[in-house]
Amino acid sequence: MFEDMVTARYYEERLQEEYLEGKQPAFDISAGPIPGELHLAAGQEAAAAGVCQHLRDSDTVTAPHRPHHVAIAKGVDLNRMTAEIFGRRTGLSKGKGGHMHLFDPDVNFACSGIIAQGCPPAVGAGLAATKRGEDSVAVAFLGEGAISQGAFLESLNLAAVRELPVVFVVEDNDWAISMPKDRVSDVADGSRRADGFEMPGARVDYDDATAVYDAAKEAIGRARAGNGPSLLEVQVHRRMGHFMGDPESYRPDEDREAAQERDSIERLAADLRSEGVEDDDLEEIRERARDRVDEAIEWAKEQPKPDPEEAHEDVFVDPPSGVTTDEPTHEIAGGDD
Amino acid sequence: MAQKESQQAVERELTMSRAMVEAIGHEMREDDEVFYMGEDVADYGGIFDSTQGLLEEFGRDRIMDVPISETAYIGAAVGAAQQGMRPIAELMFVDFFGVCMDQIYNQMAKNTYMSGGSVSVPMVLTAAVGGTYNDAAQHSQTLYGTFAHLPGMKVVVPSTAYDAKGLMHNAIRDDDPVVYMFHKRLMGIGWMPAPDGPKTPVPDESYTIPFGSADVKREGDDVTVVTLGLHVHRALEAAETLAEDGIDAEVIDLRTLVPLDTETVLESVEKTGRLVVVDEDYRSYGVTGEIIARVAEDGLADLEAVERVAVPDVPLPYARSMEDEVIPGTDDIEAAIRSVRS
Ligand SMILES: Cc1ncc(C[n+]2csc(CCOP(=O)(O)OP(=O)(O)O)c2C)c(N)n1
Numbered sequence: 038m039f040e041d042m043v044t045a046r047y048y049e050e051r052l053q054e055e056y057l058e059g060k061q062p063a064f065d066i067s068a069g070p071i072p073g074e075l076h077l078a079a080g081q082e083a084a085a086a087g088v089c090q091h092l093r094d095s096d097t098v099t100a101p102h103r104p105h106h107v108a109i110a111k112g113v114d115l116n117r118m119t120a121e122i123f124g125r126r127t128g129l130s131k132g133k134g135g136h137m138h139l140f141d142p143d144v145n146f147a148c149s150g151i152i153a154q155g156c157p158p159a160v161g162a163g164l165a166a167t168k169r170g171e172d173s174v175a176v177a178f179l180g181e182g183a184i185s186q187g188a189f190l191e192s193l194n195l196a197a198v199r200e201l202p203v204v205f206v207v208e209d210n211d212w213a214i215s216m217p218k219d220r221v222s223d224v225a226d227g228s229r230r231a232d233g234f235e236m237p238g239a240r241v242d243y244d245d246a247t248a249v250y251d252a253a254k255e256a257i258g259r260a261r262a263g264n265g266p267s268l269l270e271v272q273v274h275r276r277m278g279h280f281m282g283d284p285e286s287y288r289p290d291e292d293r294e295a296a297q298e299r300d301s302i303e304r305l306a307a308d309l310r311s312e313g314v315e316d317d318d319l320e321e322i323r324e325r326a327r328d329r330v331d332e333a334i335e336w337a338k339e340q341p342k343p344d345p346e347e348a349h350e351d352v353f354v355d356p357p358s359g360v361t362t363d364e365p366t367h368e369i370a371g372g373d374d
Numbered sequence: 375m376a377q378k379e380s381q382q383a384v385e386r387e388l389t390m391s392r393a394m395v396e397a398i399g400h401e402m403r404e405d406d407e408v409f410y411m412g413e414d415v416a417d418y419g420g421i422f423d424s425t426q427g428l429l430e431e432f433g434r435d436r437i438m439d440v441p442i443s444e445t446a447y448i449g450a451a452v453g454a455a456q457q458g459m460r461p462i463a464e465l466m467f468v469d470f471f472g473v474c475m476d477q478i479y480n481q482m483a484k485n486t487y488m489s490g491g492s493v494s495v496p497m498v499l500t501a502a503v504g505g506t507y508n509d510a511a512q513h514s515q516t517l518y519g520t521f522a523h524l525p526g527m528k529v530v531v532p533s534t535a536y537d538a539k540g541l542m543h544n545a546i547r548d549d550d551p552v553v554y555m556f557h558k559r560l561m562g563i564g565w566m567p568a569p570d571g572p573k574t575p576v577p578d579e580s581y582t583i584p585f586g587s588a589d590v591k592r593e594g595d596d597v598t599v600v601t602l603g604l605h606v607h608r609a610l611e612a613a614e615t616l617a618e619d620g621i622d623a624e625v626i627d628l629r630t631l632v633p634l635d636t637e638t639v640l641e642s643v644e645k646t647g648r649l650v651v652v653d654e655d656y657r658s659y660g661v662t663g664e665i666i667a668r669v670a671e672d673g674l675a676d677l678e679a680v681e682r683v684a685v686p687d688v689p690l691p692y693a694r695s696m697e698d699e700v701i702p703g704t705d706d707i708e709a710a711i712r713s714v715r716s
Contacts, residue, residue, distance in 0.1 A: 124508070130692075
């Protein structure tokens, strides 16, 4: 869990550096090696790590527009994910999806950049597991801003009436771009949304990975045992702007500073130390995480860019006649070579 | 051409977003029933600067941040409009219409018809469109065709600050629902540099540009290029390059898709005999097909050659090399113009 968290944090730090390259002095979103929007999750690691610790490769996770920490915790191939973010041919989606749209079927991970729209497919994964008599579960991650969406509420209901093995995890970082939670919801505790569906709801108030781990253990255990869905809300913090380049002029300085101070990673490190884990051991984990991330970024940057013509491929898995392209399909190298 | 004269008379140049905001502010001052709802439109001033500065003047009751619930607030705009108010609802990216399309095409667009004309829905739905910055398939679509295809909404697509202001005044005053689609790349926001064209002189006072009046942005005798939005500027650039080779292209900016000014297009094709239609939307079943069909219906005899330039029928890819491949560039427009000439 600690390793997932430090990997995710360091990954975001490195991506931030890479992202800003070529975008200075005047910020231009379309310049540099990583173009497009980039939503970083520094401060939110505890939710992803605490939950995904209980998951197997065969369990499904759907992530929203801020997916890296969840992807790392779910075990998405780091090299190919990084290549995707750099828009390379050997990326998870051959450079077609990008940072908000990571798909790794090997570990049943998918994303959507449209708010709350990962919830219904998670219900579908739960439905498939139930129909097949398998004990896998599905977890849908979303932000607190997403809990006003129809897709989320409809998914809670469908999962509840069919008693499906789905866990909804709300990462409450207090902000939906510029909108503070109290301006868009009269209910501070988002887990209470579960009440209307006769579903268990729980909230972890401090971004405390151990407490998330415990709460998720119960929720995922319940789902796996065939006892239906639940909702878990986790308080996290957004240490950065909504997206890279966000001037955050709407955000009070105190709030930004408070978010920077509360650090789930430091908190977990302190807990581990108090349980007798040596500093050296923690440093060794950090070291390993840094190496892995640096390697992934190096690897990704060396990968080939897609040929423009590849844009025409993959609209269909099985193109009907009249839609096929003349272009040869390219061999996609895996992340391990 | 009256428009060109009035543009020359003013010196003050505005970005497209400032021009839009000026029209909205003006209408809000004139009419208490006008208000603006959307995500991040208050403190943020709109992700694409579509409401910059309005919160300070009008306060939170009239510049309303809303929960991420497009079905609820766009539907609420329909309801308020049916009560006679004049709401403007912003869908941050047009790509998000999927979560709220019922309110748009079954309510906003159809209530007038289904009520036999007894109910009117005087609202504006604004939405950002367009790619060119590698935000991939869920945040880069242009989707003009989808909205224009469904009856009951007027569809507006400005390409310059001057047009943006005049068309916005019109949109707010119109008694029908209007979809006002602005291209992100034209807005003049800090983090997404615009090409030179959209920043134009804009008069201080209010003025309207009638819907259904296309604008000839460049006159020419050899080829008619019909386009809208960002691609007006790309077509103008292509036309300038071709002028060096003695090819004189006329560039028509449609400005509104519903109503569509077929007349101006037909007149131009009568003169040039050659037609290129350029669109940042998908190729099939869209604007390019519609324009060509209309010219074929009413001007077939004049038509010697025709070509369309649009996004092939693929979702927008993320990587820059592939995005450049599918979004029509100045080169593609140039090649199409040369090809209809040969
Ligand atoms: C349907 C839809 N509406 C709006 C958006 C634009 N948008 C992207 S992220 C975001 C805020 C999300 O807030 P939250 O769910 O709290 O997640 P956070 O960004 O805080 O992680 C919005 C409004 C979108 N992507 N999809």
